Amino acid sequence: MRENPFRISGIVTGKYFIDRADECQAVIETMRGQGEKMLIYGQRRMGKSSILLNAAARLRKEKEQVVYADISPATSLTDVANIILHAFNKETGGTVNWIELLRQIQISFTISSQGIPSLDVSLKKESADKQLTCLSAVLDSLDAYAAKKKLTLIVDEFQKMVEFGAEAAEWQLRSAIQQHQHLNHIYAGSQTRIIDQMLMKDRAFYRFFEILSIGPIDETFMGEWIDERFKQAFGKPYSVGAECIRLAGPRTRDIVKLARKSFVFAQRSQKIDSLVADAIQQLVSEEDDFLRPQWDHLSNLQKDILKVVASGVTEISSQATITRFGLPSSSKLAYHFNTLVKSDVLGKDSDGYHFDNPFFKHWVAQTLPEA
Ligand SMILES: Nc1ncnc2c1ncn2[C@@H]1O[C@H](COP(=O)(O)OP(=O)(O)OP(=O)(O)O)[C@@H](O)[C@H]1O
Numbered sequence: 001m002r003e004n005p006f007r008i009s010g011i012v013t014g015k016y017f018i019d020r021a022d023e024c025q026a027v028i029e030t031m032r033g034q035g036e037k038m039l040i041y042g043q044r045r046m047g048k049s050s051i052l053l054n055a056a057a058r059l060r061k062e063k064e065q066v067v068y069a070d071i072s073p074a075t076s077l078t079d080v081a082n083i084i085l086h087a088f089n090k091e092t093g094g095t096v097n098w099i100e101l102l103r104q105i106q107i108s109f110t111i112s113s114q115g116i117p118s119l120d121v122s123l124k125k126e127s128a129d130k131q132l133t134c135l136s137a138v139l140d141s142l143d144a145y146a147a148k149k150k151l152t153l154i155v156d157e158f159q160k161m162v163e164f165g166a167e168a169a170e171w172q173l174r175s176a177i178q179q180h181q182h183l184n185h186i187y188a189g190s191q192t193r194i195i196d197q198m199l200m201k202d203r204a205f206y207r208f209f210e211i212l213s214i215g216p217i218d219e220t221f222m223g224e225w226i227d228e229r230f231k232q233a234f235g236k237p238y239s240v241g242a243e244c245i246r247l248a249g250p251r252t253r254d255i256v257k258l259a260r261k262s263f264v265f266a267q268r269s270q271k272i273d274s275l276v277a278d279a280i281q282q283l284v285s286e287e288d289d290f291l292r293p294q295w296d297h298l299s300n301l302q303k304d305i306l307k308v309v310a311s312g313v314t315e316i317s318s319q320a321t322i323t324r325f326g327l328p329s330s331s332k333l334a335y336h337f338n339t340l341v342k343s344d345v346l347g348k349d350s351d352g353y354h355f356d357n358p359f360f361k362h363w364v365a366q367t368l369p370e371a
């Protein structure tokens with residue numbers, strides 16, 4: 001059995017990581033600086049966290065310290081502070097004199113028997129303001145450390161921070177971060193709608209960060225990278241990469257997932273022609289348990305709209321489409337398209353509407369009469 005060269009769980013590193021040379025370089029330059037502030041953003045599953053961790057791994061080889069805090073499990077600003085403290089402790093190997101460093105935070109914190117500091121959980125019951133003051137103090141203490149030894153803080157799923165404290169939190173955070181002359185702050189986030197709003201003109205983070213926008217990997221490069229992995233494993237040329245990209249769309253994880261399943265099929269059969277089509281079919285049927293409840297949850301009109309998008313018609317509000325799918329007038333349709341965008345089932349760009357999840361698109365396409 002050959003090892004599958006495509007990984008879809010967690011952060012990919014080493015031989016599983018398709019090089020993002022420019023993006024990694026930009027992140028590394030920020031990490032080498034002092035007092036830098038960068039925001040990495042892009043759509044879900046594009047590969048933001050993998051870029052950050054690959055860049056961090058390179059910096060660590062040069063003995064630099066990079067604290068990586070994924071705050072997605074947090075349910076309060078106190079949790080955010082604690083996740084950052086724990087990550088800091090992990091990175092600095094427990095060598096920090098916490099009592100000295102946290103002295104400035106005039107709130108209670110405990111240090112576990114393993115030497116890990118935590119803010120008192122009772123703080124979660126306090127106002128967002130109070131919690132934010134403590135979080136700012138934690139960030140200040142990291143900046144104080146960075147004054148002596150270079151340090152970068154990465155906060156992944158950053159939009160959570162302001163979810164807990166509303167807009168007021170943004171201004172308070174901004175003023176804390178702005179004062180840091182030593183600590184490099186790198187924030188990453190994927191709910192582009194929330195982050196887009198956070199960066200608007202009247203909001204605190206307007207023009208505050210250097211922005212690194214993460215888009216799709218170059219199609220030719222990625223297609224060839226996939227084909228090369230097949231060739232290395234099976235000792236003959238395969239041409240599956242471009243088809244994976246065509247069927248899975250622009251998000252890195254979706255493409256890698258389809259390549260991974262195609263690889264499983266290639267191990268079982270000599271039939272090369274329909275490899276990717278068979279793989280997507282299989283993925284869609286494996287995900288039926290997960291996709292069907294999503295479908296059942298939608299109104300009949302929303303289902304019809306999804307059928308229109310899955311059918312690939314481009315003129316969605318044309319009379320021909322309205323008649324073919326039995327839809328209401330186009331003025332009513334706009335509202336319902338919007339609700340599907342707000343709930344992340346559909347996305348919208350300059351080319352029109354598309355499914356957020358390409359496998360859901362194929363699942364819905366199967367329900368069409370022509371399927
Ligand atoms: N450069 C890459 N090389 C190979 N696979 C990648 C790469 N980037 C992303 N992937 C694939 O996509 C998956 C998701 O990547 P990652 O978690 O880095 O994305 P993300 O943009 O941070 O996603 P999310 O928005 O969900 O946080 C990985 O587990 C891997 O399967």
Ligand SMILES: [Mg+2]
Binds near residue numbers: 048049050156190
């Ligand atoms: Mg991520």
